[in-house]
Amino acid sequence: MKRRIGIMTGGGDAPGLNAVIRAFVKRGVGQLGWEVIGIEDSLNGLLDTPHRLQCLTMRSCQGLLHRGGTILGTTNRGNPFEYPMPDGSVANRADEIAQAFRDEGLEGLVGIGGDGTQKISLRLMEDCGIPVVGVPKTIDNDLSATDFTFGFQSAVDCATDALDRLHTTAESHERVMFLEVMGRDAGHIALHAGIAGGADIILLPEIPYDPQRLADKVKRRQKIGRLFTIVMVAEGAVPLALAELSAEERKQRLSEAGGAAHVAMESMRPISDAEMRVCVLGHLQRGGGPVPFDRLLATRFGVGAVDLVEQDRWGEMVRLKNGVIDGVPIKDAIAVYRLVDTEGQLVSAARAVGIELGA
Amino acid sequence: MKRRIGIMTGGGDAPGLNAVIRAFVKRGVGQLGWEVIGIEDSLNGLLDTPHRLQCLTMRSCQGLLHRGGTILGTTNRGNPFEYPMPDGSVANRADEIAQAFRDEGLEGLVGIGGDGTQKISLRLMEDCGIPVVGVPKTIDNDLSATDFTFGFQSAVDCATDALDRLHTTAESHERVMFLEVMGRDAGHIALHAGIAGGADIILLPEIPYDPQRLADKVKRRQKIGRLFTIVMVAEGAVPLALAELSAEERKQRLSEAGGAAHVAMESMRPISDAEMRVCVLGHLQRGGGPVPFDRLLATRFGVGAVDLVEQDRWGEMVRLKNGVIDGVPIKDAIAVYRLVDTEGQLVSAARAVGIELGA
């Protein structure tokens, strides 16, 4: 009998989601003869009546490789284990999902998503007996289990391109320009794009900064005739004054103050006479199609997920380690984050080319 | 004797400034044997001691064609006729400029800049006898005298690219996304890029919008399964409620409320249950190199400016009219703005492809 596998995308958008789906279908349907059923909007497609499912065929794959977003949607109305009901109560709807899963004759579930999605998948397997395979997705590239996640390089390219653009404006107007990019807890995008785009200062969540050092850097540049300065700011970067706060409080404070770039600018205001401006890259980083690096990686992840299913390695997640795709138990992989190594080679390289990190 | 001509760039950054300078030098220096002297930072290069000038040679032109910004800088410390002095007073320093101009042996001045720059140029000619030629620069393309200004198409391309990116995110997350682009008074960038990028709604300064129409459009789309909506917002767009205010008051109100896109989002909040997000393109639009269309136009403007100087057509400004480059008296050209023609073909075309303009 034909295998019948469900696939869903959860959490935020990331360039490459469609490329994973495409590879999974090309291998699963096109070569192994499976049926692959796309569940719409995370797991909501199984909770709605009628179920919202897409039978994914070879034809569905046309044009998917370079298309951003996800054809399955990711709109999530809530964690099925703590589902917010219309009446304001919270319900555990996992059994409904398990029932729907069986009613649809599904044999396994592939969940493409971040930490939250993988945790839910794992619990669906443990509590409800749904066999799951995971594909990691974090545009911030902060999952320790895998060297790279798709979408990250696309975000880096987008942020680098923005830096390139700001350079010309900053130079012509002799300004300090702050560019805020994604990275609540991990500053990988800011660090990669900051080096690649020639930022003068990079502020990371991992390294609380001393505003005086930023002002000094601006002044040193002015002295040698470089009358502009580019500051790359991860959205979780904080000045030393806020460093002792809990993660939650820090986010709160940054949010109230208009974001990390504004906070950085205001922290310099009393000690610098430079003209300063902020630019927030925002949703642009998640959008658009994947760059070739991510298309290839997403394709490999999709093929790897088929391999895990084929070998009944349920409970595992695909990942890239030292250039090789393999599987790792989801329970070992989730919630083991990779922050920027503040003593690592990349931070050293940034400093070696004269980039100020604020501490 | 060699002609010796000064050239300066004034006002905001626009992709193509360097391409104008390059063409002026290639023709003036390389073929006509002139000396071309770049004045740094608008006219400040003539006010500072020593004067800050660059002797522009064929060698200075290398790599300039596709480089954003301006090698001359545009940092402006003030209108020379009402110059803010360190002691807080205001001085007319035009005579100083005229004296410096003559001391440097300059025969004419080419001013590349917007309305403000052209007015100052004209007054320098009328009050102080400095022969001037103008090259128009407005990234908003709102100068009636010329069909196109360089930098505009580059900004349109940048804004369209951003729309393309937002599409995938909006679609995956079923959101209403607002993209705010340049255009305080004239909405050309929003209109061109909005049509080119497939926006669902375009809000222009020229057409105050009814928030109810926006909410209705979102709802109509939801009914046919299009669960996302893209709204392009010029930074001067206002709801009907603010339309009666003076231009100055409107800007004030928009600024206090966090910009036109935020105002549009908040205006819909009470009447729409859609999830909404704002993205402000900001300085990215001015930065980066010029697109080929602008490189060609800027080159033609630079060559045209040489022609005006060669023919001693002082007081004229180069422009493009129906595909032809010629000169027009600066005094006839300035302050004759071109707003979006609300009855024109482009607005009709937008409506014809189903774009809601809010009124």
Place this chain on the structure above:
Amino acid sequence: MKRRIGIMTGGGDAPGLNAVIRAFVKRGVGQLGWEVIGIEDSLNGLLDTPHRLQCLTMRSCQGLLHRGGTILGTTNRGNPFEYPMPDGSVANRADEIAQAFRDEGLEGLVGIGGDGTQKISLRLMEDCGIPVVGVPKTIDNDLSATDFTFGFQSAVDCATDALDRLHTTAESHERVMFLEVMGRDAGHIALHAGIAGGADIILLPEIPYDPQRLADKVKRRQKIGRLFTIVMVAEGAVPLALAELSAEERKQRLSEAGGAAHVAMESMRPISDAEMRVCVLGHLQRGGGPVPFDRLLATRFGVGAVDLVEQDRWGEMVRLKNGVIDGVPIKDAIAVYRLVDTEGQLVSAARAVGIELGA
């Protein structure tokens, strides 16, 4: 009763075809309530049994704006008036088309295509009574009736980007690099992209070149330390030695010798000791999505075509003249080509910035 209009795309690929179709459907179907029927592969969709037609709906339009190629296909098995039959004979199949057209209940035909397509359209109207409206398509922008055709700016951008790339290689290796771009008879792409990309030499079909002048230019550059030279070559450019030949013979000779860029390189070989390389851009210029300029223009053409149909202006073709979209009788528009004006402003501007045109 609902109007039922056919639409087809003929001839070579051009970025923007889908954007025309999309705008036509959005206006015709979405707002005027027409049925729009896409005929596949030029008119072959009406000659095959069963007919190959697509009912174009609002849904068909999704994602079309920035997609290159044409969803209708353009594979053409021959002019219906001189159709090559499988047995080797040639048949007039226009009556079959007319019959199929009526059988399908079509009221009018919109033909998006070049000169050949428009001529066939016109003859279908005159000989067979099929009401037609034309939308011009020539990536070479060589149709006199319209100031711009969609696809042209996309091709210019592609060619300019290639020039930018070749610059770095040419400079590092001190080479003369020839880039061959489209333009059999008219050199608009080579001229626009050559100026925009900073070519040192541009060779156009309209200006036969003297190889000695090219070699001299290379030598003059070497003398001032510019050890590389970039030559932009339209595919119809010829040296003076071939200028007297008929157009047909010239094409023959160029083709036998490996194309215009090779001929230019070989013509310089005996008189220059520079290291030389050829790059042929080829099909890359036609492919890819349209740039924003072309998306806007194609959208306006699609809307304009609806207007012509709505006003029963059969036999007319949409066009852009001095910024305005209107209609012009097809018979007045076809076969009135616009070559590069060898005395015009663009050629002068090229020379003014030091570009050698070979004569």
Place this chain on the structure above:
Amino acid sequence: MKRRIGIMTGGGDAPGLNAVIRAFVKRGVGQLGWEVIGIEDSLNGLLDTPHRLQCLTMRSCQGLLHRGGTILGTTNRGNPFEYPMPDGSVANRADEIAQAFRDEGLEGLVGIGGDGTQKISLRLMEDCGIPVVGVPKTIDNDLSATDFTFGFQSAVDCATDALDRLHTTAESHERVMFLEVMGRDAGHIALHAGIAGGADIILLPEIPYDPQRLADKVKRRQKIGRLFTIVMVAEGAVPLALAELSAEERKQRLSEAGGAAHVAMESMRPISDAEMRVCVLGHLQRGGGPVPFDRLLATRFGVGAVDLVEQDRWGEMVRLKNGVIDGVPIKDAIAVYRLVDTEGQLVSAARAVGIELGA
């Protein structure tokens, strides 16, 4: 006393050369206070009289990060150990280089280049006592000692972009399109870009192809309505008929027949009725600025080279292994090529998504 280090770039152009130089100077000059002397045109700058050298300062680094090519030039008149003299003889000029090296007070030499450059460097150290450090450069990414070389991802992006463009044309015209990309011996670019760009067939030097399999693939696609096929061809790919020839003979045969893509097309001609076209990407792949991935890698290589010099690890070459930059003895690194692993994961992934490899 100040250290005084020479740096040179050898062999073909690769995006990222300038970024290596910039990082070396920023670290060496800006932070360690060295003098860094750029030798022009490989080692020729030391052979010419007067020597052609550039004193590289912090100022020389401005704008270098994203600039393609190399500011030092790579024009090479010959291997110094077998130097072709004007009179036709061959001379060993290594001693002259060593003398010039000492005369200039240089303490060490950093050679950025491919296999040939590294071999010469090594011999200069062994035979003439010049202390050398190497930075690997191979756009083909075929050096076993390092996981990635800069320029490779830029070439992959360029080739993928070309594939994207060809797709639309191939689809509209129902053609088989062949795209020839770099890769004489190793097909990494073709494989990476072929997967990333959704090629239907990929032909690699490592896997001689059976033309019948290609024709079958085209036919299978036609049967399911996919009337076009995209073939990615590495420039060293050969049909089975040529597989037994020596590497030299194969190159000869491919060259005589107009290149690998032409050979592939002609091999299919007798067994396929599809319309076929060839596109050769050529020099475009080497040109242009580096993508962000390569900018970061090149920066790390430049910093790593400073580290090797600082630690007097002469005779070593910088490289990236499992994400870490370190040094490896040049003599262990050169001439250990990495071909595409025909049994590896990437080839399997290509097959898993239905790509035909011809064998």
